[in-house]
Amino acid sequence: MTNEVLTLITTAGEIDLLAVIKGIGSFAEVERLAEPVAYDGYELLVLGIEGLIVSKRAAGRPKDHAGLIELEALREARRIAEGPDES
Numbered sequence: 001m002t003n004e005v006l007t008l009i010t011t012a013g014e015i016d017l018l019a020v021i022k023g024i025g026s027f028a029e030v031e032r033l034a035e036p037v038a039y040d041g042y043e044l045l046v047l048g049i050e051g052l053i054v055s056k057r058a059a060g061r062p063k064d065h066a067g068l069i070e071l072e073a074l075r076e077a078r079r080i081a082e083g084p085d086e087s
Helices: 027-032 049-059 062-082
Strands: 005-010 013-018 034-039 042-047
Touching (some): 027 034, 042 049
Antiparallel strands (some): 005 013, 034 042
């Protein structure tokens, strides 16, 4: 499978549709890292924080560095909010 990207131009902005996400793989692998999000009466699956961190690290682009720092902070905030692991 190639790293093809289809960019849709919408009134809300550009949306990139990717055949493969770097560091994660195809749709089946992405789906395992997806989280449900409610939007406008619909439930959508979106790549979760862990998946975004993996893909941004794998991309290795300078422009992803700031986003990576923010995602890691969000992950830590979520971990703290969920409380201690009781396993």
